Amino acid sequence: MHYDVIIIGAGIVGCACARECATAGLKVAIIEHHIPAAATTAAGMGHIVTMDDSPAQLALTAYSRGLWQQLAPQLPASAEYEACGTLWVAADDEEMAGVSAKQSVYTAAGIASSTLSPDVLASAEPALRRGLSGGFLVPDDAVVYPPASAQYFLQQAQASGTVLLQARVIRAANHSVQLADATILHTGKIIIATGADISLTPTLPIQKRKGHLLITDRYPGLIHHQIVELGYLKSAHKLTADSVAFNVQPRQTGQILIGSSRQYGNDDPGLDQRILAAMLERAISYIPALARVSGIRAWTGFRAATPDKLPLIGPTEDHSVFLAMGFEGLGITNATGAARLLADHLLLRPSAIPLTPYLPERIKQEAYAHA
Numbered sequence: 001m002h003y004d005v006i007i008i009g010a011g012i013v014g015c016a017c018a019r020e021c022a023t024a025g026l027k028v029a030i031i032e033h034h035i036p037a038a039a040t041t042a043a044g045m046g047h048i049v050t051m052d053d054s055p056a057q058l059a060l061t062a063y064s065r066g067l068w069q070q071l072a073p074q075l076p077a078s079a080e081y082e083a084c085g086t087l088w089v090a091a092d093d094e095e096m097a098g099v100s101a102k103q104s105v106y107t108a109a110g111i112a113s114s115t116l117s118p119d120v121l122a123s124a125e126p127a128l129r130r131g132l133s134g135g136f137l138v139p140d141d142a143v144v145y146p147p148a149s150a151q152y153f154l155q156q157a158q159a160s161g162t163v164l165l166q167a168r169v170i171r172a173a174n175h176s177v178q179l180a181d182a183t184i185l186h187t188g189k190i191i192i193a194t195g196a197d198i199s200l201t202p203t204l205p206i207q208k209r210k211g212h213l214l215i216t217d218r219y220p221g222l223i224h225h226q227i228v229e230l231g232y233l234k235s236a237h238k239l240t241a242d243s244v245a246f247n248v249q250p251r252q253t254g255q256i257l258i259g260s261s262r263q264y265g266n267d268d269p270g271l272d273q274r275i276l277a278a279m280l281e282r283a284i285s286y287i288p289a290l291a292r293v294s295g296i297r298a299w300t301g302f303r304a305a306t307p308d309k310l311p312l313i314g315p316t317e318d319h320s321v322f323l324a325m326g327f328e329g330l331g332i333t334n335a336t337g338a339a340r341l342l343a344d345h346l347l348l349r350p351s352a353i354p355l356t357p358y359l360p361e362r363i364k365q366e367a368y369a370h371a
């Protein structure tokens with residue numbers, strides 16, 4: 001059997017790539033050694049967010065968010081797409097001082113946003129503690145339920161002829177993919193979308209970044225937006241220390257998803273009670289009513305972090321091997337944009353935004369594939 005494209009990994013990124021390639025007419029196989037969408041995709045928060053750490057990050061998140069908006073009317077109800085907006089909150093005047101510069105960046109990029117006074121913030125989210133210095137609202141950001149969204153992408157890909165194979169890939173290079181049972185599959189191109197698992201690409205400088213989340217029982221109407229502290233940006237930038245930040249999400253069920261934490265150098269998937277407690281204390285410090293809610297499940301997941309915090313999207317030195325990896329905390333958001341950019345590249349179509357900032361060639365490596 002010969003394929004145009006073999007995608008390794010059926011997380012949200014691999015499933016989005018399969019959908020883009022298959023619906024464009026390519027003959028696609030997607031290979032998953034576990035259950036589709038059960039790894040980091042099932043652990044993520046599903047916040048579709050425009051982020052401005054760098055111009056390249058803003059370009060990709062804004063482009064990807066726009067693709068999610070286009071998809072929204074056709075997503076199944078199980079994807080729980082909700083354009084609830086992101087409400088960034090400023091704890092003090094120092095954080096609020098950065099908001100006007102942030103708003104200028106968003107306005108220049110054509111992204112709607114507004115600055116909220118403390119009173120308007122309090123009426124937008126009455127459960128927030130009093131005394132906050134204001135907020136920054138990005139109304140068109142959204143949330144989804146990631147595993148159901150990935151399943152939808154996979155189903156669309158399968159409806160366009162994609163073959164899903166359950167197997168572990170042990171080698172991917174030079175137009176062929178070797179499975180653990182020694183089967184060799186031939187293909188025009190290979191897309192490696194294995195998330196935080198870099199066993200096929202061991203020389204890539206991708207580090208696992210552990211995160212905790214907790215979901216509560218149902219409290220409909222307690223919060224209305226994805227609410228994030230502006231200090232989140234500082235904590236997300238830390239490359240070494242453990243950090244927690246206030247980041248809460250309203251689910252359509254009335255549940256509240258509470259995040260988030262970041263830890264390097266901890267590959268243990270178990271809950272770290274110290275980090276979980278710090279994360280919840282932080283959330284309660286912003287929304288005191290959270291002290292009285294019931295948490296029903298807590299879990300962890302691993303983000304795949306690159307040194308420059310941008311994903312790796314595009315061809316490697318082995319021109320048959322492409323990467324779609326290194327999405328850190330933005331892989332749900334950026335799955336749509338990354339998949340479209342890769343399909344554009346494979347099909348020699350023009351792209352809406354340049355692929356250049358995300359090309360793997362910026363990270364000098366002798367080999368990407370495990371030879």
Ligand SMILES: Cc1cc2nc3c(=O)[nH]c(=O)nc-3n(C[C@H](O)[C@H](O)[C@H](O)COP(=O)(O)OP(=O)(O)OC[C@H]3O[C@@H](n4cnc5c(N)ncnc54)[C@H](O)[C@@H]3O)c2cc1C
Nearest residue numbers: 009011012013041044045047169195211301330331332333
């Ligand atoms: C706590 C937390 C909160 C997050 N919140 C958000 C958020 O709000 N918004 C956002 O945009 N992002 C968020 N993220 C990030 C997001 O979840 C990830 O970036 C995204 O899920 C990565 O998807 P993926 O498809 O690359 O990886 P994965 O979902 O990990 O999928 C990779 C797949 O590859 C398979 N695989 C690996 N190796 C092989 C092999 N050799 N052979 C066959 N199959 C293989 C695995 O089994 C897996 O299914 C969060 C992450 C965490 C941990």
